[in-house]
Amino acid sequence: MAKRSKKERQDLLLDTLKKNPFMTDEELSELFQVSVQTIRLDRLEKAIPELRERIKTVAEQNYDEVRSLLAHEVIGEIIDLQLDQSAISILDIRSEHVFTRNQIARGHHLFAQANSLAVAIINDELALTASAEIRFLRAVKLGERVVAKAKVEEKAEDRTKVQVESYIGEELVFSGRFIVFRSDHQRT
Numbered sequence: 406m407a408k409r410s411k412k413e414r415q416d417l418l419l420d421t422l423k424k425n426p427f428m429t430d431e432e433l434s435e436l437f438q439v440s441v442q443t444i445r446l447d448r449l450e451k452a453i454p455e456l457r458e459r460i461k462t463v464a465e466q467n468y469d470e471v472r473s474l475l476a477h478e479v480i481g482e483i484i485d486l487q488l489d490q491s492a493i494s495i496l497d498i499r500s501e502h503v504f505t506r507n508q509i510a511r512g513h514h515l516f517a518q519a520n521s522l523a524v525a526i527i528n529d530e531l532a533l534t535a536s537a538e539i540r541f542l543r544a545v546k547l548g549e550r551v552v553a554k555a556k557v558e559e560k561a562e563d564r565t566k567v568q569v570e571s572y573i574g575e576e577l578v579f580s581g582r583f584i585v586f587r588s589d590h591q592r593t
Contacts, residue, residue, distance in 0.1 A: 414439070415447050426459045427484065427495065460484065460495060471525045473532035473587075479525055480517040481553065488528035489557055489565070494518060496551045503547045510545040515579045519569040522555045523583035527565055531588035535564060539581040549573050563587060 409417065414437055421436070422428065430448075434441045448455070460482050471479065471486065481496035496502075502514045516539060524532045545551060552572050559566040564584055571579035 409437075411447075415451055418444070418447050419451060419453070422453060422459070427456065429456055472530050473524050473527045474521060478521065480514065480521045481551070483522070483525060486525065488526065489560070490526070491557070492522050492526045492555045494522045494525075494553045494555075496553070498545055498547055498549050498551065500547065508547040510547070510549075510551075512541055515541065515545060515551060515571060516581070518551060518553050519555070519571060519579060519581045520583060522553050523567040523569050523581070523585055526555050526557060526567060527585055527587050529587040531586075532565075533586045535584040535586045537581055537583045539579070541579055543576070543578050545573060545578055551578065553579075558582075 418433065418437070421433070428436075430441050430444045433444045437444065447453075453459075471483070472488070479494070481494035483492060483494045485491070485493040496514070496518045498510045498514075502510050504511060516537075519539070520534055520537065524534060550573065553569055554572070555567050555569045557565055558568050564586055567583045567585055569579075569581045569583065570577055
């Protein structure tokens, strides 16, 4: 990548973060071939908040759309939500999520992220997990970011089938198929 002027780099930084607001300073540093400190200074000059604040802003907008859960009941941060269609959430694995001895995430946190996303996607005030088929594909470790992607596969009279796949980068680490009961207010 050719060296850019400060203005060009900052303009490109703005464009890049509009397309993908969840890039870390380290990822941006690699992309632009500058130091992490340079990225942080550019963000400061352009009043671009740090990653945690960008995630929080997007998540707060999406929590307003969730009907089936309260915001504090969702595990992870919902960053995209299309009710009855698809959703994405992010969970950063911190010390409270892992076993102390080996720094591996406890499975119930990955399940909870996927399960709460499967319920949050339902456009109904009452949505409960009826059943789940899950697979853990690799251990997730302290400091990793889990991105869960949910997609509605099928809607029946009072149940919805939701597929959730969780990734670390491009690697699939968890997969689940959830059958979610909903009250379906359309029936008479």
